[in-house]
Amino acid sequence: MSALDDLKKNWNGGQQAFQAAGPYDAASFNQLIQARMKKQNNMIFRYFWATFTLHVLVYALLTHVMVRYGADTDTLVLGLIGFLVTVPFTAVMLKRYKQMAVSSANNASLASIYTYVKQQRSQLNNFYTFKKKYELVLIPLLSAVGVILVFNLYFPGGVLSFLTGAIITYILSLLSCFWAIHTEDKKYFIRPLQELGSILDDYKSEG
């Protein structure tokens, strides 16, 4: 007989301590639910507000530039481009994030571990794929707008007079953005996706 079978014989006898935990009455259970709801909402809105604040900063900066230097058509057009590329992406990204956060909370029941993990992986992967595409378009565009605006406004002759400096600034801003994004992705997407993938691989290993 294996050690596991030996443990199984004594398992339920040795687990009496667990029965002592609780029981919950309606009031204490309600209190617990309220606290968890608050915690979950905080988690969802923490990401929401972080993204939203970042975009508000971009909008504030663009608005300031357009109001102050709006007489110059080039500056006005660049400011509007900045707005036009950021607004739809902000809206779609927050909408998708909300969908992912809410549905993942509802799927904890009924599904087997396999189905549940597969769903989680698929949802996270979909959002990550979308986020990657979004950043691949938005970051270079916004960085370009930012660099052109800064050089046009504060350097006599604008970008064309300081082409090398502008290109270096553009590359540096791209590198710093993508480095920050990669660090964030590793923590919130790449590593979790690997973990979920390893659970699914464990299923496959059985054939």
Added chain:
Amino acid sequence: MSAALDETFLQQINQHLGIAHKVCGLYFTNAEEKQDVVQEMLYQLWRSYPGFDGRSKFSTWMYSVCLNTTLTYLRKNIKHKSQSLSQRHQQIPDKPAGDQEAQTQLLFEAIAALSQLNKAIVLLYLEDLSYAEIAQITGLSRSNVSVRLVRIKKELEAIMKKQSKLYSDVSPR
């Protein structure tokens, strides 16, 4: 689910509360973390209860929700995966007093080394669930559960042998 708490639900939860604690006991060591996970499990159970149609036993459904919640918690709280070495980690473990106790401790340490899925299977096996119920909860086929359990038992024996050797090497003669 409506804001009002379903009386039957609360009764069932209280009756099966041990399930949440057992799942936590197998996956987590930190007491604070255990408490947090149990609360998260209860919250997810409350949220999922309207979807429980009674086709399976309440306990089977509860195992599913608790295990799925645990996996989500482990994924979201990656801190315990890269724990820094504390003083406790650097100490050579004492060999437990009695033989039976020593064996049980070795077994628990061996179970902790298993993959997340295999840990779930071990727990459900210890809880005396049928192969059909284990298959339903994990999403494996019945035959796979049976094959996997044989392999898990062998894996546990191998880990325990290794640990036992480690203990005998470090214990004073």
